[in-house]
Each structure stands twice: as structure tokens, then as C-alpha cells.
Amino acid sequence: MARIQLFSDDGLEELERTVDPGTTSSVFSNLRPDTIYTMIVVSDDAVVSSDTRKTNLLDGISATMVTSDSVQLTWNVVGTATSYEISFISQDTTTAELNTSISAGQSMALVQNLQPQTLYTFSIVAVIGTTRNNVGSVTTATENANESPVLSNCPNDTAAVLPDTSSFVSVTWTPPTATDDDGTPTVSSTHQQGSLFEYGLTYVTYTAVDTEALTANCSFTVNVTDTTLPVINNCPGTVPALLIPGDSLVEVLWTVPTEGDNSGFVTLMSTHSPGAAFPLGDTPVTYTAVDAAGNTMACIFNVSVTPARSVLFAINLEVQETLSPPSQEERFLLEQGIDALWSDAVNK
Numbered sequence: 522m523a524r525i526q527l528f529s530d531d532g533l534e535e536l537e538r539t540v541d542p543g544t545t546s547s548v549f550s551n552l553r554p555d556t557i558y559t560m561i562v563v564s565d566d567a568v569v570s571s572d573t574r575k576t577n578l579l580d581g582i583s584a585t586m587v588t589s590d591s592v593q594l595t596w597n598v599v600g601t602a603t604s605y606e607i608s609f610i611s612q613d614t615t616t617a618e619l620n621t622s623i624s625a626g627q628s629m630a631l632v633q634n635l636q637p638q639t640l641y642t643f644s645i646v647a648v649i650g651t652t653r654n655n656v657g658s659v660t661t662a663t664e665n666a667n668e669s670p671v672l673s674n675c676p677n678d679t680a681a682v683l684p685d686t687s688s689f690v691s692v693t694w695t696p697p698t699a700t701d702d703d704g705t706p707t708v709s710s711t712h713q714q715g716s717l718f719e720y721g722l723t724y725v726t727y728t729a730v731d732t733e734a735l736t737a738n739c740s741f742t743v744n745v746t747d748t749t750l751p752v753i754n755n756c757p758g759t760v761p762a763l764l765i766p767g768d769s770l771v772e773v774l775w776t777v778p779t780e781g782d783n784s785g786f787v788t789l790m791s792t793h794s795p796g797a798a799f800p801l802g803d804t805p806v807t808y809t810a811v812d813a814a815g816n817t818m819a820c821i822f823n824v825s826v827t828p829a830r831s832v833l834f835a836i837n838l839e840v841q842e843t844l845s846p847p848s849q850e851e852r853f854l855l856e857q858g859i860d861a862l863w864s865d866a867v868n869k
């Protein structure tokens with residue numbers, strides 16, 4: 522008879538069996554994984570053969586469900602285990618953390634409170650009586666945490682020119698596309714493409730919001746310019762006035778012209794206002810309309826002051842002024858009438 526002895530390296534196991542002479546193989550079952558065993562074959566009290574081997578880690582350990590903060594581990598049951606211990610270590614630490622103890626018979630555990638997008642190595646130890654034996658390990662990375670949505674193809678800044686006859690212009694663009702790691706985000710914008718814009722620079726902003734209220738923004742400008750000149754309506758012709766003998770200035774009235782512009786933004790400036798005092802001779806009066814873009818239009822006319830030619834009626838005017846002073850307008854009309862009469866008299 523031959524005798525086979527099997528010792529574990531840690532001295533905790535010692536097995537022995539006898540076999541018939543001529544036997545060339547024998548199987549020992551239910552050994553511990555990841556453990557060094559030495560086998561000795563003895564025949565006639567002499568060692569005829571020996572060998573030292575280490576049992577394998579058990580396979581079948583896997584990460585069956587991975588999220589951004591948890592990993593579910595499964596493994597094959599170790600029949601002799603009384604419990605399991607699970608520990609893990611992340612790529613950026615040097616100390617493994619004991620996570621939990623799992624009772625015998627279990628073959629699944631959920632490791633939680635992990636960091637997202639991190640590489641972890643999970644190790645499982647089978648506790649067999651008073652010994653602890655590696656079952657195996659698995660390395661996997663946790664998923665990304667929820668990421669903000671992304672707005673792609675944000676439109677470039679856009680320019681448009683106001684039409685001659687409108688204070689608005691329709692501007693079109695291709696809206697950006699919104700994507701997210703979790704479904705389709707909700708997209709809103711301050712302006713819709715194709716809507717109307719007035720003169721000036723307008724910021725258009727798109728916002729995408731995912732299911733966890735993470736946002737992304739994209740902005741561009743719409744610059745509406747104006748090249749159409751403003752207009753001045755009812756520009757006066759030459760405005761005549763008569764200067765009373767002895768005066769150096771005469772107050773002159775006229776109807777103020779009106780301004781307009783396609784943009785709706787226009788201001789009117791002038792060198793003189795109605796009621797201003799003018800000396801003898803021609804004095805140009807200029808009205809200038811300026812729109813928001815700085816385009817200008819001018820209206821120019823003369824105030825033409827001539828001397829009243831009728832001394833007689835001028836005296837009469839002064840007499841009347843003494844009794845009941847005429848208004849400036851009445852005085853002007855009276856002088857014009859006097860001059861007409863005077864011209865008639867001269868021409869006859």
C-alpha cells in the first residue's frame with residue numbers, strides 16, 4: 522500500500538489517505554482556494570514523490586451591475602465558507618476599505634457610496650473557520666455621474682439690415698442641438714428663429730435643462746443695422762420778413778418741419794427755432810434729422826429779412842403800437858400788406 526499525505530502551507534490542514542499500489546492519481550476535494558499545499562507519496566516508509574502547488578482563486582467573480590456610485594458583485598459559492606468579507610480599493614488610494622461581511626451561502630453583494638468615474642478593485646475573502654482565504658478579485662470603473670446637457674452647433678453671430686419701410690426684420694438661424702447623458706433635455710430660448718428684431722444688438726440665448734435640473738447655455742448676437750436715411754417732411758421754402766426802420770432785428774415765425782425714419786428712432790435738431798430774431802439779409806436755417814445709426818438728412822432754407830419800404834405806414838404801425846400793440850404776427854401781415862400797396866403805387 523502507498524500513502525498520500527497533503528499539508529497546507531499554513532499548517533491548518535493535514536490530510537492522509539492510502540491507495541492501492543500502482544495507483545498514479547488521486548483527487549483531494551474541498552480544499553481552500555489560494556492556498557499552498559504540499560503532497561507527499563510514501564511507499565514502504567520511503568518518500569517516493571512530492572510536489573507543492575497553490576490552489577487557484579475561484580473564478581466566476583464579476584461586477585454584474587455598475588452605476589455611478591455602486592457596484593453589484595456576484596461570485597460562486599465556496600462550499601466550506603462560513604462567511605465572506607468584501608473590501609475594495611480605489612485607484613487614487615493606497616488603503617483597502619473593508620466594506621461588509623456577507624453570510625455564508627450568499628453569492629451576491631451590493632457595494633454602495635462609491636465615487637463616480639473611478640476605477641475600483643473589489644476583493645472577496647472567504648472566511649473558513651478561523652482562516653481567511655482569497656476568493657478572488659475584480660476591477661471595474663464606476664459610471665460617470667449625471668452630466669450636464671450639451672448644446673452643439675451654437676449659431677454664429679448674425680447680422681441683418683432693416684428694410685427701408687419697416688422698423689423690424691425677420692432673422693433666421695439653425696437652432697443648436699441639445700443632447701444629454703440621460704434622455705432628451707428640455708430646450709428654451711429667449712427668441713425664436715424667424716422672429717422679428719428691431720434696430721441694434723440683441724443677445725439670443727438657448728438653455729437646455731436635463732431631468733436633474735443641470736443646464737447648458739449657448740448665446741449669440743443678432744446685429745440689425747440701418748442704412749436708410751431719415752426723412753424731413755414739409756421743409757419750409759424761403760421765409761420772408763420785414764424789418765421796421767430803426768430796428769436791427771425782427772422775430773420770425775415758421776412752421777417746424779417733421780421728421781421720420783424706418784427704424785422709429787430719429788431726432789430733429791435745428792440751428793434756429795421759430796420766434797428767433799434775425800438781422801437784415803438772408804440767414805440760412807438748417808434742420809437735421811439723425812437716426813439711431815447716425816444716418817442724417819438735412820433741410821435748409823433762408824430767412825430773408827428786407828427793410829420795410831413804407832415810412833408812412835411804419836410810422837402808422839408805431840402809432841398803432843402805442844394805442845394797441847399788434848401781435849408779432851399781425852404786425853408781419855400788416856407790413857406785407859403795406860409793402861404790396863407800396864409796390865402797386867410804385868409800379869403805376
Ligand SMILES: [Ca+2]
Binds near residue numbers: 667669670701732
Ligand atoms: Ca444629464
Ligand SMILES: [Ca+2]
Binds near residue numbers: 747748749782812814
Ligand atoms: Ca434709418
